[in-house]
Amino acid sequence: MALLDPIERGQRGLETEAEVAGRTAHEPATLFEQSWRDFVFAEVWTRPGLPRRPRFLVAIASAVTCGLQDSQIDDFVRGALKTEALTLAELREAALHLAVYAGWGNGGTLDRAVTRVAEELGLPPAEVPAICPDPWDPDVRSQRGHDEFAKVMTFAPGPPATPYLEGINNFVFGEMWCRRGLDEPSRRWITLVGVCESGAEIPIRSHIHAAISSGNCQPAEMLEFCLQYGTHAGWPKASRIQSVVLEMIDKVAKGLPWHAK
Incomplete structure (x- = not known):
């Protein structure tokens, strides 16, 4: 096995950072900054196991939810736009989706970052359809939510017997997951x-199982996700997620539901 050359690794890190952030990369001034260049960018972002589009989605969502600075969030948004991994309209959809799964505060943080970067790059406003532009039949929306849940989660839901469950059925699946401005794998x-x-525990286990069993996310990609997520959330959180991913890969292969003992 050939030795890794520190100089080559550092150069690869700077080149990758410039591409991912959509700006000129600067030589690190501290040991912490050096770890971004030499590990996060030089090694993690250059791995072939996860394409750039999902890496950007994971990085953007993680940067927001894990409390990275606005400038760091902007870097990932800018890089996604400049490399054409994501469009402005898709990033607007991503902010809405993140609001549902990480809270409207985090969704707003991403939405503002998208606005900042779009203005910086001189982009025209994205054309995105309104959430619900026309009158609707509540029963139709409820049935649509039930059907979309079954497709996305790969198992049928129970009746929405509480306000919380009504919100999941009617808005999360009846409206948001039905939007086609962002493809299903990206939403995953x-x-x-x-x-x-x-x-x-239940959302973690059920959504990891659904991501794999739906075919949206391949087992090898899920393992790469754990590494990409870990660079923002930290190794302890990523360690827990990897254990669930390994368990769900095995259950899907055996045709078992996520809650099987």
Whole structure:
């Protein structure tokens, strides 16, 4: 096995940072900054196991939910736009999706970052359809939510017997997941960051299982997700998520539901 050359690694890190952030990369001034260049950018972002589009989605959502500075969030948004990994309209949809799975405060943080970067780059406003532009039949929306839940989660939901469950059925699945401005696999990656940050056991396990069993996220990509997520959330959180990912890969392969013992 050939030795890794520190100079080559540092140069690769600067080049990757410039591409990912959509700006000139600067030589690190501290040991912490050097770790971004030499590990996060030089090694993690250059791994082939996860394409750039999902890496950007995971990084953007994680940067927001894990409290990175506005400038760092802006870097990922700018890089996604300049590399054409994501469009402005898709980023607007991403902010809405993140609001649902990480709270409207975090969704607003991303939405403001998208606005800042769009203005910086001189982009025209994105054309996105309104959430619900026309009158609707409540029963139709409820049925649409039930059907979309079953497709996304790969199991049928129970009746929405509480206000919380009504919100999931009617808005989360009846309106948001039905929007086609952001494809289903992309919504998966944002959702995974949101549920992983929540620490809530049932959403973590059910959404990881659904991501794999739906075919939206391949097992190898899910393992790469754990590494990408870990660079923002930290190794302890990512360690827990990796254990669930490994468990759910096995359950899906055996045709078992997420809650099987």
